Amino acid sequence: MADTVLDYEAEAAHYDRTRGGVPRAEAAAGAVLRLVPAGARTLLDLACGTGLVTERLTRTGLRVYGADAAHAMLRTAAGRLPGRTVRADARRLPLPDASLDAVSAVWLLHLVPFAPDIVAEAARVLRPGGVLIATVDKDAAHDVGSDIDEILRPLRSAASASDRSDLITPHAAAHGLDPAPGTDFTGHGQGGTPRDTVRKLRSGYFASWFDGDTASADALAAALGALPDQDRPRADPRYRLARFVRRG
Ligand SMILES: C[S@@+](CC[C@H](N)C(=O)[O-])C[C@H]1O[C@@H](n2cnc3c(N)ncnc32)[C@H](O)[C@@H]1O
Known part of the structure; x- marks a missing residue:
């Protein structure tokens, strides 16, 4: 996918093996569920x-649904969630306004330069009282x-990560999403x-840290080496999950 640093069409084949597998997935899912309101009936x-x-x-x-933009990732997801996956860009969801109780986004906002558009779209599809739960500061x-x-x-501090909570929070508020207590989870592996x-x-x-400055990248590689x-x-790592509640 051109909009992200990694090509998830190619990543799909070894994704589960290289991203902490089941222990990381269980930790992430458990943390998301802690933030989903008791009465929620739908989560995307x-x-x-x-x-x-x-x-x-x-x-x-x-009832849980999954959406992703990458065909190859979604093919595996479709086997795990038969009939409950859709190929969609998170900026343009094929859903009516105010149609969901919860939206989660684990490890998405840090990847894309258009995180604010995703937050705005989540706000659109959430019902009043619904929640957006997303990793920030990944x-x-x-x-x-x-x-x-x-x-x-x-270098990290000088660069502006797209999932910076101090940028996401005011943007979410401008779209009717008020901050609420979040949680965190262990990134096993x-x-x-x-x-x-x-x-x-x-x-x-x-790459965004260097802006084409290969000498600085080489110096960093040498220091790490x-x-x-x-x-x-x-x-x-301990990853942070932020929660936002849709205003009525
Ligand atoms: C790091 S993976 C996270 C997958 C999963 N949430 C997890 O925690 O294992 C990032 C995913 O974001 C998807 N993605 C990237 N940009 C997207 C967009 N604009 N809309 C929907 N999905 C996107 C990629 O295809 C990839 O599957």
Whole structure:
């Protein structure tokens, strides 16, 4: 998909294996469910990906649907959620206004330059009292306190992540979504190694930090390459889930 850093059509084949698998999915789904109001009957999981998280959003009385823009991701999700997936861009959902009780978006807003449009669309499809639950500040949760973080943090802080909670929150409020207490979950298996971080850097994941400045990217790669224990994962991150309630 051209709008995201990663090509999820290609990622689908190894996505579940490389993103913490079932332990991460269970942690994410459990955290989302903690924030869904007791009486909610419908939930749309935006950017459901392979449906690994979505299929775990199960609760009596709650009907769960998944939407994603990538064919390959959605094919796997369709096997997990038969008849309950739709291919859709999160900016243009094929749903009427005020038709859902809850919308979730795990690991979506940090990927796209148009996070505000997604928030606005979620606001449109939510009923009064409905909730939007979304990961925010995702990349800032990585490697916290580690030697990798020491190297990345100055650049990370200077860059403006698209899922920054201090930007998303006022934007949500402008679209009728008031902030409410959120929660967090453990990103099992998501602690980075120096070698993997260099690989991410080389694949363009951090490209927005450099604006084509290859010398700075090379210097960062060299600093990461000099760290000890190149293949030892640092601590698992704790990802933040924000919650917003649709005003009546
Ligand atoms: C990191 S994956 C997250 C998948 C899933 N939520 C999870 O936690 O495993 C990001 C997903 O966002 C989807 N995506 C990216 N941009 C999108 C958009 N504009 N509309 C809908 N889905 C999108 C990708 O296809 C991919 O499946």
